Amino acid sequence: MTTLDEKFSALAADNAPGQEVRQDTGDLDAQMKGGLFNGVPVDFSHGDVDAFPPTPGSAEAWNAGFAAGGRQAYTEYRGAAAIREGLAARLGTFTGCPVSAEHELIITPGTQGALFLALGATVTTGTKVAVVEPDYFANRKLVAFFGGEVVPIALSWLGARGENGPDLARLEAAFKDGTEVLVFSTPNNPTGLVYSPEDIAAIARLASRHGVTVIVDQLYSRLLYDGERYTHLRADENAPENLITIMGPSKTESLSGFRLGTAFGSAKLIERMERLQAIVSLRAAGYNQAALDTWFNEPDGWMAARIADHQAIRDDLIGVFRGAGLATAVPQAGSYVFPALPPLDVSPEVFVRLLRRQAGVTVTPGSEFAPATRASIRLNFSQDHAAAVAAAKRIVEMVARYKS
Amino acid sequence: MTTLDEKFSALAADNAPGQEVRQDTGDLDAQMKGGLFNGVPVDFSHGDVDAFPPTPGSAEAWNAGFAAGGRQAYTEYRGAAAIREGLAARLGTFTGCPVSAEHELIITPGTQGALFLALGATVTTGTKVAVVEPDYFANRKLVAFFGGEVVPIALSWLGARGENGPDLARLEAAFKDGTEVLVFSTPNNPTGLVYSPEDIAAIARLASRHGVTVIVDQLYSRLLYDGERYTHLRADENAPENLITIMGPSKTESLSGFRLGTAFGSAKLIERMERLQAIVSLRAAGYNQAALDTWFNEPDGWMAARIADHQAIRDDLIGVFRGAGLATAVPQAGSYVFPALPPLDVSPEVFVRLLRRQAGVTVTPGSEFAPATRASIRLNFSQDHAAAVAAAKRIVEMVARYKS
Structure with a gap:
């Protein structure tokens, strides 16, 4: 029978999107190659609702709900x-x-x-x-x-x-x-x-x-x-x-x-x-x-514009990753892209933490999605367009730096 | 081993507060004694946030949170x-x-x-x-x-x-x-x-x-x-x-x-x-x-006034129930009162449904809290004061009507 300790050890959430802030990064410096990158930090672990704000009218709807009592x-x-x-x-x-x-x-x-x-x-x-x-x-x-x-x-x-x-x-x-x-x-x-x-x-x-x-x-x-x-x-x-x-x-x-x-x-x-x-x-x-x-009630044209904006970011990111030789599928829908990393001098888990520490880029390690995709990283590209592209280029430079 | 059907049968929520609206009341009329009561319907299954509105500033705090993005x-x-x-x-x-x-x-x-x-x-x-x-x-x-x-x-x-x-x-x-x-x-x-x-x-x-x-x-x-x-x-x-x-x-x-x-x-x-x-x-x-x-940050005097208001309702309800001979403890804190019903001609479960149907009063049956308290009813008295007292009087009249 599974004990509670075993049950909750299987639920470890340290690498879950949004939880990176709780990681201990004390041991990373020894493995770091080269210096820190400049550039706007980007958290690809989830979408940026400042870059792509909530549906028009959603806050007003909440206030009407509150007023309804x-x-x-x-x-x-x-x-x-x-x-x-x-x-x-x-x-x-x-x-x-x-x-x-x-x-x-x-x-x-x-x-x-x-x-x-x-x-x-x-x-x-x-x-x-x-x-x-x-x-x-x-x-x-x-x-x-x-x-x-x-x-x-x-x-x-x-x-x-x-x-x-x-x-x-x-x-x-x-x-x-x-x-x-x-x-x-x-x-x-x-x-x-x-x-x-x-x-x-x-x-x-x-x-x-x-x-x-x-x-x-x-x-x-x-x-x-x-x-x-x-x-x-x-x-x-x-x-x-x-x-x-x-x-x-x-x-x-x-x-x-x-x-x-x-x-x-x-x-x-x-x-x-x-x-x-x-x-x-x-x-x-x-x-x-x-x-x-x-929901399913957005202003005319709103959804089409949101899709077009995401498609433009998608295409640029795919260009950056494929240009660097990282095997990456073109997403048909949604805002995730999942490039595969080449063999590196550090483990994929350490690389993901170095990305955050050194390049200001937060991604979700592929090991979260399947044991076999440990060497891929997931990016939610619902982000500021320019910042996302710049961050993707930093990922590519980091890959070059740590490549075996 | 417990099957899913057994597991979910133990989770029946038909009598849970707020779920009464989903009950089938088609079979009740045959058991009804006397007519319907007049009076403002009162739902004692939960507090009335219109009578006791949310903490001042809570909606403003939500809007500031939304604006923070x-x-x-x-x-x-x-x-x-x-x-x-x-x-x-x-x-x-x-x-x-x-x-x-x-x-x-x-x-x-x-x-x-x-x-x-x-x-x-x-x-x-x-x-x-x-x-x-x-x-x-x-x-x-x-x-x-x-x-x-x-x-x-x-x-x-x-x-x-x-x-x-x-x-x-x-x-x-x-x-x-x-x-x-x-x-x-x-x-x-x-x-x-x-x-x-x-x-x-x-x-x-x-x-x-x-x-x-x-x-x-x-x-x-x-x-x-x-x-x-x-x-x-x-x-x-x-x-x-x-x-x-x-x-x-x-x-x-x-x-x-x-x-x-x-x-x-x-x-x-x-x-x-x-x-x-x-x-x-x-x-x-x-x-x-x-x-x-x-929270724990309310305006000066707000909590004291809220407690005093509830205490006044509590004392009136205790008066009504004890006056009718229903064994009822005086709550020391909180807004629940739990009067015990005498033996009735109908089951406590049917009585609770009749209360709702006939007297416009929703309460939670005691069977929800323990098998042994089947003949009690729970009221959340965080309600409009006058409406709550009137509804408590209707409960007493209903008890008189159905008493064995």
């Missing part, structure tokens, strides 16, 4: 009914399949909250859960926390178009072998790969055939670049009976400081998630929920 | 360092024992969030946990959710002064028998009993002697009535090594719509709680955290 402070655990009504309609339209506001939608404290509730509602001691590698680092941790067993499914993302995607043969074998849950993100975090229509159709078919519950994290599905196509699993004709889709306004819409997310899908699972929410944190903060009225 | 949106998981600094000093002063802002304090999404993290950090499969009965309904549910075993400890609250409190002999026996964690609230939810200095000292001594971790929920400790004395376990000279104190501004200060709470105590446990927070919901909403600067 008690009825906004104390909502149902699954969120205010009136807000769910509008949201369900808009999410149904976006994903191409209707959502019942009454039974199939829950508002959560961020998409992290949604993911926690979804896995808590489907994973218990011994549950086998297919987890894509690489994928969002919390997925593996959540499965372990609830006592489940991670069944890794490899993802390719550095190949040519049409060659990328999850290992479907492995997935089918896992399903045949008693795997009960699949969790994955599309666009994939950290690579920016959007699952192809064929892969989504195959996942739907396989999950239905084997009675597997699917949790699909579509957090970044709105930030879709020119010429790309997004496929919603829930709109597939073979979508599995037990399916939860997760989205939220923390990223593209920069509402992270509000801690708002949603999960929608099978009524039975949403009901379980609400029961769990009741003992986890009751509800997403009541006044904050009011800001969801701005 | 990224640094306020993305705090450490345990909360913004600058906010923790001020808070730690004020909580240390209030509880009579210093708190380290760096290592011993975490900001959470409400005190519910703090309780979840505290039990998640200390309870795993098979952990024996002493749970007071009656006490806050989530305590038992959380222990069960994490796979622990509830060891019930009876509380007396209807006796004379000096006779009330937890069954210390039972507690000691439980500690000797391998119980590793004790969780309780003081003032007790739902009865309003404040643990005596002697009982707190005994709990400290017993927990230390047997190496038991203590989680003490002091949510309502500021709303202390005339002539009452509050004892902080953490300031006891024998306080156990592993001790977490939980407080938050959701109740007395009416900041429930912000979802803010705190836990403070043993650094090792706070560290575990932060790791868990990282996968549960990342952090309390960043902008909302800013409102904590108003």
Whole structure:
């Protein structure tokens, strides 16, 4: 049986985005080559909501919620009914399949909250859960926390178009072998790969055939670049009976400081998630929920401009990394880029800490996403454009300095 | 092994405060005696933040947090360092024992969030946990959710002064028998009993002697009535090594719509709680955290007036219930009153639903707090004074109508 010490040692968060400030950097100097860099520090561990501010009207919506008083402070655990009504309609339209506001939608404290509730509602001691590698680092941790067993499914993302995607043969074998849950993100975090229509159709078919519950994290599905196509699993004709889709306004819409997310899908699972929410944190903060009225409701042209701005940064960063010979996939959606590092004189973990100390650049080490991607780094490029490009050039110079 | 269906059936939240709106009331009419009552509906399942509005300056603090941008949106998981600094000093002063802002304090999404993290950090499969009965309904549910075993400890609250409190002999026996964690609230939810200095000292001594971790929920400790004395376990000279104190501004200060709470105590446990927070919901909403600067920082006289207002309502409600012969303890702190119902022609559960349907009065059934208090009802009397008294009179009339 897992002891509490073991359980929490598996939850180490020292390299998690935003936690770097708690690291002890006392031993780094001995390994440092060359001096410090000048330049604006950039924290690529998360998006910069000063460079890309929250949706217009979101603060006003919060204040209106506050002014509404008690009825906004104390909502149902699954969120205010009136807000769910509008949201369900808009999410149904976006994903191409209707959502019942009454039974199939829950508002959560961020998409992290949604993911926690979804896995808590489907994973218990011994549950086998297919987890894509690489994928969002919390997925593996959540499965372990609830006592489940991670069944890794490899993802390719550095190949040519049409060659990328999850290992479907492995997935089918896992399903045949008693795997009960699949969790994955599309666009994939950290690579920016959007699952192809064929892969989504195959996942739907396989999950239905084997009675597997699917949790699909579509957090970044709105930030879709020119010429790309997004496929919603829930709109597939073979979508599995037990399916939860997760989205939220923390990223593209920069509402992270509000801690708002949603999960929608099978009524039975949403009901379980609400029961769990009741003992986890009751509800997403009541006044904050009011800001969801701005979501999928942005001013005309706002989202298009935000996508174009991100695409321009993406293209410049890809140019910098590929120009230096770092294997880097072009993200199809979202604001993550995941360059691979060459062999270095220091470990990838130390390099990431040196980057922060020496070059003022914070990135998330690839080891957070899969054991096999230890030598990659993830950047959230939702940043000031010029500062991001300058910081990417410092990364390239640092790689040159430490290359074996 | 517990299946997910069993696990979630134990988490049923249909009678939880705020969830009554989801109940099916179709079968009630057949059991109804007499007609409907007139009068302003009162929802005693939680406080009314319109009658007792949020701390002055809390909305302004939120707006300043929003304006601060990224640094306020993305705090450490345990909360913004600058906010923790001020808070730690004020909580240390209030509880009579210093708190380290760096290592011993975490900001959470409400005190519910703090309780979840505290039990998640200390309870795993098979952990024996002493749970007071009656006490806050989530305590038992959380222990069960994490796979622990509830060891019930009876509380007396209807006796004379000096006779009330937890069954210390039972507690000691439980500690000797391998119980590793004790969780309780003081003032007790739902009865309003404040643990005596002697009982707190005994709990400290017993927990230390047997190496038991203590989680003490002091949510309502500021709303202390005339002539009452509050004892902080953490300031006891024998306080156990592993001790977490939980407080938050959701109740007395009416900041429930912000979802803010705190836990403070043993650094090792706070560290575990932060790791868990990282996968549960990342952090309390960043902008909302800013409102904590108003906490223990209210305008002069504000808290005294709030206490006096609640004391006046308390005294009137006690008069109404005792006048009708319902055994009711006078709460020493907090805004809960917990009258006992006489034998009725309908079950207590049906009576609670009839109260809502027929008299416009929402209360929380005693079965939520302990199996043995099924025939009591809990009222949160942080309400409009006149409306609360009128609603209490309707409860008394309803009791007369349904009395066996």
